Amino acid sequence: MSENYIKTPKEICGLGHRMKRKEDARFIQGKGRYIDDIVLPGTLYMDIVRSPYAYAKILSINSEKALAIPGVLAVITGKDLEAYNLHWMPTLMSDTQMVLPTDTVMYQAQEVAAVIATDKYIAADAVLAVDVEYEPMKPVIDPHKALDADAPVLRSDKEGKTDNHIWHWEAGDRTATDTAFANAEVVVKEQIYTPRIHVVSIETCGCVADFDKVEGKLTLYMTTQAPHAIRTVLALVAGHVGLSEEKIRVISPDIGGGFGGKVPVYPGYVIATAASVLIGKPVKWIEDRMENLQADSFARDYHMTCELAATKEGKIQALRIKTLADHGYTDAAANPSKFPAGMFSICTGSYDYDTAFTEMDAVYTNKPPGGVAYRCSFRVTEAVHAIERMVDRLAQEIGKDPAQLRFENFINKDQFPYQSALGWEYDSGDYHQALEKAMEIISYDELRKEQAEKRANGELMGIGISSFTEIVGAGPSKHFDILGIKMFDSAEIRVHPTGKAIARFGTKSQGQGHETTYAQIIAQELGIPAEHIQVEEGDTDTAPYGLGTYASRSTPTAGAAAVIAARKLRDKAKKIAAHLLEVSEEDLEWEPGKFSVKGAPDKAKTIQEIVFAAYTNHPQGMEAGFEAVHYYDPPNLTFPFGSYICVVDIDKGTGQVKVRRFIAVDDCGTIINPMVVEGQIHGGLTQGLAPALYEELIYDEDGNILNGSLMDYLVPTAVESPSWETAHTVTPSPHHPIGAKGVGESPTVGAPPAIANAVVDALSHLGVTHIDIPITATKVWEILREKGVAE
Amino acid sequence: MHSITVTVNGQAYTKEVEARLLLVHFIRDVLALTGTHIGCDTSNCGACTILINGRSVKSCTQFAVQADGKEITTVEGMAGEALHPIQEGFKEEHGLQCGFCTPGMIMRASDLLSKNPNPSEEEIRWAISGNLCRCTGYNNIVKAIKYAASKMTEEVVES
Ligand code: FES
Ligand code: FES
Numbered sequence: 042m043s044e045n046y047i048k049t050p051k052e053i054c055g056l057g058h059r060m061k062r063k064e065d066a067r068f069i070q071g072k073g074r075y076i077d078d079i080v081l082p083g084t085l086y087m088d089i090v091r092s093p094y095a096y097a098k099i100l101s102i103n104s105e106k107a108l109a110i111p112g113v114l115a116v117i118t119g120k121d122l123e124a125y126n127l128h129w130m131p132t133l134m135s136d137t138q139m140v141l142p143t144d145t146v147m148y149q150a151q152e153v154a155a156v157i158a159t160d161k162y163i164a165a166d167a168v169l170a171v172d173v174e175y176e177p178m179k180p181v182i183d184p185h186k187a188l189d190a191d192a193p194v195l196r197s198d199k200e201g202k203t204d205n206h207i208w209h210w211e212a213g214d215r216t217a218t219d220t221a222f223a224n225a226e227v228v229v230k231e232q233i234y235t236p237r238i239h240v241v242s243i244e245t246c247g248c249v250a251d252f253d254k255v256e257g258k259l260t261l262y263m264t265t266q267a268p269h270a271i272r273t274v275l276a277l278v279a280g281h282v283g284l285s286e287e288k289i290r291v292i293s294p295d296i297g298g299g300f301g302g303k304v305p306v307y308p309g310y311v312i313a314t315a316a317s318v319l320i321g322k323p324v325k326w327i328e329d330r331m332e333n334l335q336a337d338s339f340a341r342d343y344h345m346t347c348e349l350a351a352t353k354e355g356k357i358q359a360l361r362i363k364t365l366a367d368h369g370y371t372d373a374a375a376n377p378s379k380f381p382a383g384m385f386s387i388c389t390g391s392y393d394y395d396t397a398f399t400e401m402d403a404v405y406t407n408k409p410p411g412g413v414a415y416r417c418s419f420r421v422t423e424a425v426h427a428i429e430r431m432v433d434r435l436a437q438e439i440g441k442d443p444a445q446l447r448f449e450n451f452i453n454k455d456q457f458p459y460q461s462a463l464g465w466e467y468d469s470g471d472y473h474q475a476l477e478k479a480m481e482i483i484s485y486d487e488l489r490k491e492q493a494e495k496r497a498n499g500e501l502m503g504i505g506i507s508s509f510t511e512i513v514g515a516g517p518s519k520h521f522d523i524l525g526i527k528m529f530d531s532a533e534i535r536v537h538p539t540g541k542a543i544a545r546f547g548t549k550s551q552g553q554g555h556e557t558t559y560a561q562i563i564a565q566e567l568g569i570p571a572e573h574i575q576v577e578e579g580d581t582d583t584a585p586y587g588l589g590t591y592a593s594r595s596t597p598t599a600g601a602a603a604v605i606a607a608r609k610l611r612d613k614a615k616k617i618a619a620h621l622l623e624v625s626e627e628d629l630e631w632e633p634g635k636f637s638v639k640g641a642p643d644k645a646k647t648i649q650e651i652v653f654a655a656y657t658n659h660p661q662g663m664e665a666g667f668e669a670v671h672y673y674d675p676p677n678l679t680f681p682f683g684s685y686i687c688v689v690d691i692d693k694g695t696g697q698v699k700v701r702r703f704i705a706v707d708d709c710g711t712i713i714n715p716m717v718v719e720g721q722i723h724g725g726l727t728q729g730l731a732p733a734l735y736e737e738l739i740y741d742e743d744g745n746i747l748n749g750s751l752m753d754y755l756v757p758t759a760v761e762s763p764s765w766e767t768a769h770t771v772t773p774s775p776h777h778p779i780g781a782k783g784v785g786e787s788p789t790v791g792a793p794p795a796i797a798n799a800v801v802d803a804l805s806h807l808g809v810t811h812i813d814i815p816i817t818a819t820k821v822w823e824i825l826r827e828k829g830v831a832e
Numbered sequence: 833m834h835s836i837t838v839t840v841n842g843q844a845y846t847k848e849v850e851a852r853l854l855l856v857h858f859i860r861d862v863l864a865l866t867g868t869h870i871g872c873d874t875s876n877c878g879a880c881t882i883l884i885n886g887r888s889v890k891s892c893t894q895f896a897v898q899a900d901g902k903e904i905t906t907v908e909g910m911a912g913e914a915l916h917p918i919q920e921g922f923k924e925e926h927g928l929q930c931g932f933c934t935p936g937m938i939m940r941a942s943d944l945l946s947k948n949p950n951p952s953e954e955e956i957r958w959a960i961s962g963n964l965c966r967c968t969g970y971n972n973i974v975k976a977i978k979y980a981a982s983k984m985t986e987e988v989v990e991s
Contacts (some may be wrong), residue, residue: 061923068931069919071867071907075932078866162852243871243879243932243966297869297932298966330872552930552967718928723969751876751964759957759970 046565046711046779049633054572056779057567059716063572064556076247076264081323084249087313088164089328090154091336092146095407095744096180096195099144099173102154107170112163114320116171117155117312119143126281127315129198131274132373133305133523134381136207137198138410140308140315146175147195147370148409149744150335157324166297180407180744181205184344184367185690187404188421190207195370195405207372210782211400212386212463221359226352229434231811235793236737237367237408239334240415241756242551246337247327248310250317258288259318263310266303266549267483267589268293270526272581274306275314282318283647291554293579297550300728301414304353304375305338324666335749338374339408339738340415342367343423355439355446359396360389360462362427365700366412367402373410375591376419377521377528383419384678386463390428391472391682392450397462404667407744414790416728419592421512428813429507429794431803437805443798444485447476452669458775465512467680471708471772476508476684479706484687496806499830501691502701503803506684513783514597514679523588530598531585532606533670534563538656540649541573547587547598549579553785554717559603561713562779566607567614568634568648593681593783596713597774602673604778609669613655618646620660679774679782683707685795691803693832696822698734700763700798702782705791708770710782719767722788727762728793730791731816735761752769804828836900840865841909849896856880858896859906867907867935871917871964880962881936882906888943890962907935910942917983920944927976929967936963941977949988950981 049055059202067073104116119141122128132138141152154171158164167487181187181195187205196202222228248263265271268291276286279619296303314325328337343364350359366382368374375381382401389397415422428667432450446730451472452459459467488504495502518527531547544563546554553803556576563736566573578584611631618636619626622644629636646654655667705722712718735755739747773780793814800816801809807828812820825831833848840863847862859882868891871879880891883905888921910916918941921927928934937960944951944959951959956977957970965973 054959062926064931065928068928068934069907069915069938070911071865073867073931075869077860077870078979080861082862151966162850162858241966242930243877243964244869244930245871296930297871298930300966330874330877552928554929583945640867716926720929720968720972723971724929724965724967725969727969728966750874751872756964756966758961758964758976760961762970764953764974765969765971792940 049565051571053568053633055561055633056711056713058561058714060561060571061712062554062557063560064554075244075295075297076249076262077327079249079262079294081249081251082242084323084325085157085159085320086161086164086322087155087326088155088161088168088318089152089309089332090168090173091332092149092151092153094146094175094177095149097175097177099142099146099153100176101174103172106172107156110163110167110170112159113156113167115316117141117316122315125310130311132277132371132605133375134372135378135524136372138371138373140311147439148407149746150332150409152308157316157320177439182406182522182740182744184404184406187406190211195407205405207401207403207405208381209402211381212487213398214396215398217396217827218361221396222348222350222361225358226353227351227439228348229431229438230348231430231434232812233345233347233427233430234813235341235343235426236732236814237339238415238732238736239339239738239754240300240302241334242298242300242302245328245330245333246303246307248313248630248813249325250314251323252317256320258290259284259289259314261314262292262293262294263289264296264303265293266299266551266591268579269547269586270523270548270588271306273526274524281751293549293583296549296551300416301340301375301591301761302337305373305413307337323771331750334754335746336409336759338411338413340412341423341799342412345423345427347427347431347433351435353439355435355449357392357394357440357450359394362388362399364401366401367406367408368403368412369408369410370405372403375413377515377523379520384512385420385424387421387465388424388428389462390425391452391508391510393452393456395462399463400776401687407740408740412590416725417786421786422790422793425790426794429509430797433798433801434648434810437810438807443506444476444480447506448473466677467510468677468774468776469772470680470682471770472508472682474770475682475706475708478768478770479684479686479704479826482766485686485704485706488688497768501693501803503689503799505687505795505797505799505802507791507798508684509682509791511681511787511790512678513676513681513786515592515594516678517676518674526588528588529672530587530602531670531672532599532602533585534606534610534668536569536610536651536652536667540569540652542569543575543577544603545577545584546599547585547594548590550590553590553595553721557715558713558741559600562600562603563607565633566604567610572684592784596781597679597777597783598673598675601675601778602671605673606669606671609671610667612669614648614651616663617651617654617659621646621654668813676776679710679788680776681709681782681784683787683791685791686800687795689799689803691821693825693830696818696825697824698816698821700730700796702766703763703766704766705788706768706770707784707787708772709784709787710773710777711771711780712769713781718784721765721784723765725788726792727757728789730762730796731757733793733796733816735815737815834897836897838899838902838904840904842884851895853896853922854892855894855896855899859891865906865908869935870933871932876964878936878940879933881939881963883939883942886946888940888986907938910938918980921976921979925972925975925979927968927972933963933965937965937973941980945981945984949985
C-alpha cells in the first residue's frame with residue numbers, strides 16, 4: 042500500500058519524509074511543560090509516608106508531631122478516606138487496590154499516610170514526624186509458595202477468599218497438544234523466567250489536583266498516558282462525592298517518558314485529588330525516584346515452563362507453556378478486560394504449526410502491584426522470549442543452525458492472513474525476507490566462521506537471532522475494552538479559513554513525536570503542509586475521546602482515525618472544488634494539495650482556496666466550515682515483525698558480556714517518518730538490552746527491595762548501550778487505511794531473546810542450554826567457573 | 833536563612849535561602865527556570881545538569897548556598913539569537929524523544945566540547961555516561977553531539 046502512495050513534495054511533508062520534529066523547539070530550550078513545571082497560585086505540596094514492612098498490621102498512626110510543624114495542614118490516613126468510602130479503588134483489571142490502608146500494609150513502600158504542607162521541604166519533614174506503629178507479619182514473597190496450604194491468605198479483605206490464587210487462564214487445545222508431545226520425536230523443555238522490572242521513565246509520576254470550589258470543577262494535571270479513561274474512572278469511583286464527569290478536566294501535559302508506567306492510577310493521584318477537594322486548594326504530588334521504583338507498577342514477572350515438540354529434522358509440531366504470574370498484592374495490570382494475560386497467546390511466534398496450549402495461574406504476593414508495561418504492556422515480550430529461546434533450544438538439541446531452523450519453520454508470505462494455533466489472524470508478514478536481510482547486513486556466514494576459529498582458540502563469541510511477531514493496535518471493539526470502555530481511538534481535524542489546521546486526538550504522546558507524525562498523516566491526505574497542522578492531545582475538555590497511548594496503538598488506531606477524518610474532508614473539498622470550477626466531481630483528479638480538471642491541469646483549485654471557500658463561498662445546501670471527526674474501530678490488530686541478530690563477546694576473566702554488533706530489521710508496515718521510526722527502534726533496543734543484561738527488581742525473603750534506587754538498579758547508560766544498526770522491510774497492513782502497524786514496542790520485545798540467544802550460543806559448546814535474563818556478569822562468571830573455563 | 837548572590841544565564845539574583853535548599857530546587861522553584869529537570873534522588877540520572885563557572889555539575893548534588901558568587905548556565909541560557917549548535921544538533925539528529933533528559937544532556941555536552949572539541953564516539957559515550965536517557969537508546973544523542981562538534985569547530989575556523 043505504501044508503494045501506491047503519492048510521494049508529497051517536501052513543502053507538504055506527507056508520509057515517508059524525515060521531517061524534523063515540531064515538538065523539539067520547546068524541549069531543547071528548556072520550555073517543555075512537564076508536570077513538575079506546573080505551579081498554580083497557592084499550591085500545597087503532598088508527600089507520602091510509606092511502609093518499611095512488606096506485610097504488617099498497622100497498630101496506630103500518630104500525626105500529632107507532624108501537625109505541630111508550622112506549615113503542615115493535614116495528615117491523611119486510610120481512616121480519613123474511609124469516611125468517604127475512598128480508601129479502596131478498582132484497578133484496571135477489576136481487582137481492588139488500597140488508596141490508603143486502614144489496617145494492613147501489603148508491600149514495602151506502600152502508601153500509609155499523606156501529609157499536606159505549604160512547602161515540599163516541610164512536607165518531607167512531616168513525613169518523618171508521622172509515627173506509625175506496625176506489627177510485622179511473615180510475608181509471601183516467593184510466588185511458588187503463594188499457593189501452599191500454609192501460606193497466609195493475603196487478600197482476606199475479599200469475602201470468601203481462601204487462597205492467594207487470582208485467576209487461571211488458558212488458550213489452545215490441551216488434549217491435542219498433549220498427544221502431539223507424547224508422539225513427538227524430539228521434545229525440548231526449559232524453565233524460563235522473565236524478571237520483574239521497572240520502566241524508569243526519567244520523569245517520575247505526579248499530579249497537580251486543582252479543585253475549584255465555586256465552580257465545583259476539578260482540573261487534574263497528571264502524568265497519564267490515557268487522560269480520557271482517567272476522567273471516566275474518576276467520575277465512576279468518585280461520583281458519590283460529587284465529581285461529575287463534565288466537571289472533571291484531566292490534562293496530561295508534556296510527559297517525560299511513559300512506556301506503560303503512566304497508565305495505572307496510583308494512590309498518590311487519588312489522595313492528592315481528595316486533598317484538593319477537601320481543602321479547596323491546588324495540591325501537587327511529585328514522587329521521587331525511590332518511590333517510583335519501589336511502589337509504582339512493575340512489569341513482567343512470569344515464571345514459564347516452556348516445551349517445544351518437533352520432528353528430528355526440526356519441524357516444529359507443538360508448543361506448551363505453563364506460567365506462574367506474580368502480580369503482587371493486587372492485579373493492577375492494564376490489559377484488555379477479556380485478556381488477563383494480555384496477548385500472551387502470540388507465543389506460537391513466527392512459525393507454522395497448528396497445535397499449542399498455554400495456561401497460566403496468577404497469584405498474590407507481598408510485592409507492589411502490577412504488572413504493567415515496560416514498553417510492552419500486553420505480555421508480548423514474555424511470549425516472544427519464550428518462543429524465541431525455545432526455537433534456539435531446539436536448534437541446539439538437533440544440531441541445526443538456528444537461522445536455518447527458523448527458515449524451515451517460518452509461516453510463508455503467501456499464507457497470510459494466517460490463522461495461528463492460538464486463534465489470532467496475523468494480517469501480513471514476510472519473515473524470510475526480514476531474516477535474510479539481517480543475515481546479509483551482519484555477514485552471518487562470516488560470523489559463524491569467525492566463531493569457529495575463536496572457539497578453537499578458547500575465546501567466547503556468540504551469535505543470537507530473534508525473529509519475532511508482534512501484536513499491537515488494540516483494538517477491535519468486539520474483543521477489546523478496558524473497564525468496559527471500547528478500545529477505539531479518535532481524531533478531530535479543524536481547518537481554519539486560511540488553510541491552516543488544528544488536529545486533536547484521544548491519544549497522548551510521551552516522546553513518540555505525535556505532533557509531527559500525525560501532522561504528516563494529515564498532510565499526506567489533505568495536502569496541507571505538515572508544518573501548518575498543529576496537533577494537540579491530552580486535554581479532556583478539548584480532545585475527542587480515546588483510550589490513550591500505550592501498546593503501540595496510536596498509529597494503528599488514532600493514526601487511522603486521522604486518515605479517515607482527513608478523507609472525509611477531502612470528499613468535501615472535492616465537492617467545493619467542483620462547485621468553484623463548475624465541473625462535475627467525476628471530472629476532478631487529486632494530487633496532494635489540489636484538485637484539477639482531468640485533461641486541463643491549469644484549471645485547478647488548491648486545498649487552501651477550497652478551504653477558504655468553505656467559509657466564504659460554499660455551495661448552497663452544503664454545511665459551511667471545514668472540520669471532521671472520526672472514531673476508528675480497527676477491524677483487526679496489526680502484526681509488526683522483525684528479525685534481529687546480535688553478536689556478543691564474553692570476557693572469561695569477568696563474565697562480562699559485550700554486545701559487539703546488533704542489527705535490527707523491522708517491518709512496521711508503511712513508515713510515516715523514517716527518522717522517528719529509527720529513533721523509536723534505537724530506544725526500544727536499549728530497553729531490550731536492559732532486562733537482557735542488567736535490570737531486575739530483587740526482593741529478599743522478608744520482602745525488602747534490595748535495589749530500590751538508581752544506585753543499584755542499573756539502567757543502561759551510553760556506555761552499556763551499543764551503537765545500534767537498523768534496517769527495514771515494508772509489508773503494509775492490509776486493513777489499516779495507510780498500511781501502518783505501529784513500532785514502539787517491537788524492539789523491546791525482539792531484543793532480549795536475541796541477546797540471550799547470543800550468550801547461550803557463546804557457551805553452548807560447554808553444554809549450556811539456557812540462562813535466565815538478566816544475564817549479569819556474575820551469572821556468566823559462575824557458569825564459566827563451574828565449567829572450568831573462567832580465567 | 834542565608835543571602836546568596838548567583839549569576840544565572842547572565843543575570844544576577846540575590847535571594848534569601850535555607851541552608852538545606854538544593855541548588856536544583858533554587859533554580860526551578862525560586863528562579864522559575866524549569867528547563868533543569870529532576871529524575872532521581874541519588875545523583876544518577878543527570879537530568880539536573882547545569883554549568884557552574886563553565887563546568888557541568890549535577891545541581892541536585894549541591895546546595896544553593898554553595899553556588900553563592902558563582903556563574904551558572906542552564907539550558908535556558910544556551911541559545912542566543914539563534915539556537916546553540918548543540919541544541920541544533922539535538923533537533924537535526926533526532927537526539928531527543930520525550931525531552932526530559934535533553935537539557936541535562938545538552939549541558940553535559942557543552943562541558944565536553946569545551947574541553948574536547950572533537951571527541952570520538954567512545955569519548956562522547958563515556959562523557960555522557962552520568963546522564964540517563966530512557967527513550968533514544970543514545971545513538972542519536974551521540975550523533976547530535978558530533979553534529980555540534982563539527983559545527984562549532986567550523987565556526988571557530990570561520991572566525
Ligand atoms: S536529579 Fe538525577 S542526577 Fe540530579
Ligand atoms: S528523550 Fe526521554 S529520557 Fe531522553
